[in-house]
Amino acid sequence: MPWTKVPIDKSEFENTLGKEGLRGRSYRQALLEAQTQLLESDPSVFVIGEGVDDAGGVFGSTLGLAQKFGKERVLDIPIAENGLTGIAVGAAICGMRPVFVHMRMDFLPMCMDQLVNHAAKWRYMTGGRLNVPLVARSIAGRGWGSAAQHSQALHGLFNHIPGLKIALPATPYDAKGLLISAVRDGNPVLFCEHRWLYDFTGYVPEEMYTVPLGQAVTRRKGGDVTIIALSLMVYEAVKAASALEAEGIDAEVIDPRTLVPLDEAALLESVKKTGRVIIADTGVKTGGASAEIAAVIAEKGFEFLKAPALRVGSPDSPVPASPELEKLYYPGANEIAKAARALCGKK
Amino acid sequence: MTAADSRAVRLELLRLMLKIRVFEEKIVSVYPAQDMKTPVHLYIGQEAIAAGVCANLRAEDYVFSTHRNHGHYLAKGANLDGIVAELYGKTGGCSKGKGGSMHLVDTDAGCMGTSAIVGGSLALGTGAALAIKMRGENRLSAIFFGDGAADEGTFQESLNFAALKKLPVLFVCENNFYATNSPQSARHSVPEIYKRAEAFGIPAAHPDGNDADAVYEAASIAAAHIRAGNGPYFLQCDTYRWKGHVGPDCDFEKGCRPRAELDKWLERCPVKTYQARLLKSGGITEQELAQMRARITAEVEAAWDFAKKSPYPGPRELLTDVYK
Ligand SMILES: Cc1ncc(C[n+]2csc(CCOP(=O)(O)OP(=O)(O)O)c2C)c(N)n1
Numbered sequence: 167m168p169w170t171k172v173p174i175d176k177s178e179f180e181n182t183l184g185k186e187g188l189r190g191r192s193y194r195q196a197l198l199e200a201q202t203q204l205l206e207s208d209p210s211v212f213v214i215g216e217g218v219d220d221a222g223g224v225f226g227s228t229l230g231l232a233q234k235f236g237k238e239r240v241l242d243i244p245i246a247e248n249g250l251t252g253i254a255v256g257a258a259i260c261g262m263r264p265v266f267v268h269m270r271m272d273f274l275p276m277c278m279d280q281l282v283n284h285a286a287k288w289r290y291m292t293g294g295r296l297n298v299p300l301v302a303r304s305i306a307g308r309g310w311g312s313a314a315q316h317s318q319a320l321h322g323l324f325n326h327i328p329g330l331k332i333a334l335p336a337t338p339y340d341a342k343g344l345l346i347s348a349v350r351d352g353n354p355v356l357f358c359e360h361r362w363l364y365d366f367t368g369y370v371p372e373e374m375y376t377v378p379l380g381q382a383v384t385r386r387k388g389g390d391v392t393i394i395a396l397s398l399m400v401y402e403a404v405k406a407a408s409a410l411e412a413e414g415i416d417a418e419v420i421d422p423r424t425l426v427p428l429d430e431a432a433l434l435e436s437v438k439k440t441g442r443v444i445i446a447d448t449g450v451k452t453g454g455a456s457a458e459i460a461a462v463i464a465e466k467g468f469e470f471l472k473a474p475a476l477r478v479g480s481p482d483s484p485v486p487a488s489p490e491l492e493k494l495y496y497p498g499a500n501e502i503a504k505a506a507r508a509l510c511g512k513k
Numbered sequence: 514m515t516a517a518d519s520r521a522v523r524l525e526l527l528r529l530m531l532k533i534r535v536f537e538e539k540i541v542s543v544y545p546a547q548d549m550k551t552p553v554h555l556y557i558g559q560e561a562i563a564a565g566v567c568a569n570l571r572a573e574d575y576v577f578s579t580h581r582n583h584g585h586y587l588a589k590g591a592n593l594d595g596i597v598a599e600l601y602g603k604t605g606g607c608s609k610g611k612g613g614s615m616h617l618v619d620t621d622a623g624c625m626g627t628s629a630i631v632g633g634s635l636a637l638g639t640g641a642a643l644a645i646k647m648r649g650e651n652r653l654s655a656i657f658f659g660d661g662a663a664d665e666g667t668f669q670e671s672l673n674f675a676a677l678k679k680l681p682v683l684f685v686c687e688n689n690f691y692a693t694n695s696p697q698s699a700r701h702s703v704p705e706i707y708k709r710a711e712a713f714g715i716p717a718a719h720p721d722g723n724d725a726d727a728v729y730e731a732a733s734i735a736a737a738h739i740r741a742g743n744g745p746y747f748l749q750c751d752t753y754r755w756k757g758h759v760g761p762d763c764d765f766e767k768g769c770r771p772r773a774e775l776d777k778w779l780e781r782c783p784v785k786t787y788q789a790r791l792l793k794s795g796g797i798t799e800q801e802l803a804q805m806r807a808r809i810t811a812e813v814e815a816a817w818d819f820a821k822k823s824p825y826p827g828p829r830e831l832l833t834d835v836y837k
Pocket residue numbers: 580581629630631632658659660661662663689691692693758
């Protein structure tokens with residue numbers, strides 16, 4: 167299926183799906199298109215965040231929206247993330263559908279109170295009388311010495327909070343389809359993007375379509391080992407799978423696409439088939455998304471396992487600046503392949 | 514002749530204050546039985562503020578509040594049965610027993626929920642006003658909060674944004690001079706909280722928070738300003754809470770506050786002084802007052818009956834309403 171494909175770069179898309187006449191768009195264009203169509207089709211949608219109307223347009227993902235829809239619906243804001251998140255939550259309680267944009271995921275801890283204590287709980291605390299249709303977009307950075315406060319992938323932190331949903335689109339197709347679903351969902355959704363995905367090109371239909379929250383997708387079929395990969399790690403997993411193929415290891419790559427809700431059935435189904443599992447995440451391993459997925463498999467799929475579940479993620483340190491340390495900090499296709507070899511009893 | 518001089522308004526102010534007082538005193542009387550398993554932050558002593566402000570609000574106006582919310586929601590006309598059942602954790606509760614005393618709601622009355630995170634509702638109420646403005650609606654958003662909430666970042670963030678965008682918000686700061694046991698003097702470099710609003714360009718008034726007429730007058734000027742599209746308005750109403758920060762007891766025995774301070778404020782009881790004022794001016798007769806009190810007591814008793822009869826939520830309820 168064209169929408170499950172993960173072309174590693176633009177030329178791969180152009181040489182494959184592009185040749186078939188399919189429409190190719192970058193991740194950033196997909197995000198921009200989703201927001202454009204949402205703003206066009208639903209007067210309750212607005213986009214709010216620092217610099218959403220400026221010349222950079224949040225790495226191009228909001229470029230031109232303010233010109234098209236006006237500054238009343240595409241709002242630049244004071245540098246006051248918690249208060250403004252609360253303001254967006256208040257508007258959402260009263261029926262608006264704000265899309266709050268953070269240039270960096272590192273700024274989410276500034277709004278911990280409003281996300282964790284208010285957005286996540288308003289529906290429950292009011293016995294379901296009110297709900298909070300808020301989407302908080304944020305972008306995980308990486309590289310160029312951006313260091314500890316501008317490179318974090320913190321989605322795992324919010325996995326612990328019932329009431330929040332968490333989406334991690336890896337492809338342009340999912341970036342658009344998941345964002346439209348998230349805005350229409352009616353619950354607070356953390357929409358976790360990755361800066362390195364912004365230039366990736368893939369198949370993106372022009373019409374408004376949705377990708378359901380809570381539905382994993384198989385990026386590659388295989389029978390020997392399951393690699394559950396999130397966000398940028400989907401590409402690393404696909405690269406690892408190609409390398410492993412040459413060695414006679416047939417890896418299956420599954421992309422959960424949303425951490426909450428988690429498509430447990432799809433993950434367990436694959437593990438049942440392969441008996442081996444690696445969870446590859448962009449965040450740190452400890453207490454994170456990979457830990458939670460491993461726990462789910464241990465609880466519900468233990469009898470399928472021929473070997474222990476392995477995690478591939480970052481070590482327990484803040485993100486370093488030096489390029490040499492960065493290399494050590496970020497695992498990729500090599501580390502995933504190494505884990506697969508260990509699981510499959512090959513060196 | 515000002516609006517507060519009209520007899521109907523005065524009777525309404527008295528009725529609202531009495532309703533709150535009777536309701537809160539009922540809690541005090543039943544609380545020792547320990548079957549109301551929720552922390553209660555009583556409003557006794559502060560009734561003039563909820564009454565004076567809410568008498569200026571319309572059904573469609575929004576109200577946001579805090580842990581100390583009973584008075585605000587009663588005055589705004591939230592359903593009494595739902596509130597009492599909520600305090601008892603019953604399915605008939607306004608939040609189906611999932612919120613408790615600190616999380617009341619009644620969307621039909623514009624009561625959009627209350628946050629027990631100090632300062633939280635300031636941002637939510639400001640956001641509600643943003644929604645009002647974006648949709649071009651004819652309503653306002655009133656936010657009640659304490660002097661303690663003025664310490665929080667959300668206070669400055671919300672005031673600035675409301676002023677910047679000229680949002681239809683009425684900020685009502687109830688300065689009872691304490692945040693739990695911490696006196697205002699230990700927390701504020703400048704005691705006039707309203708001056709901070711003025712620094713953001715928000716017009717402010719500082720009415721006597723124990724005088725329902727004074728609060729009503731100030732709130733009516735504020736509401737007119739907001740409804741005319743002029744942006745937010747800020748009221749600082751000084752008052753005093755009679756009971757401990759939480760629970761039905763007095764905290765003076767424990768040495769939390771000086772006894773003489775309480776005695777001074779007891780003299781200025783907002784309900785008693787207002788009753789006396791109306792009786793003296795002929796606004797109400799002794800007999801009418803007794804009737805009013807009896808009607809309110811009957812209403813409150815009926816709500817207690819409803820709550821007692823309402824069932825507790827079953828196991829299925831635990832996991833519903835987490836997500837839409
Ligand atoms: C963020 C946060 N910090 C601390 C508390 C604990 N707390 C509950 S009420 C309160 C005092 C609030 O004082 P004020 O805003 O003046 O309201 P009052 O209780 O006097 O009505 C505190 C500190 C809390 N609920 N939330």
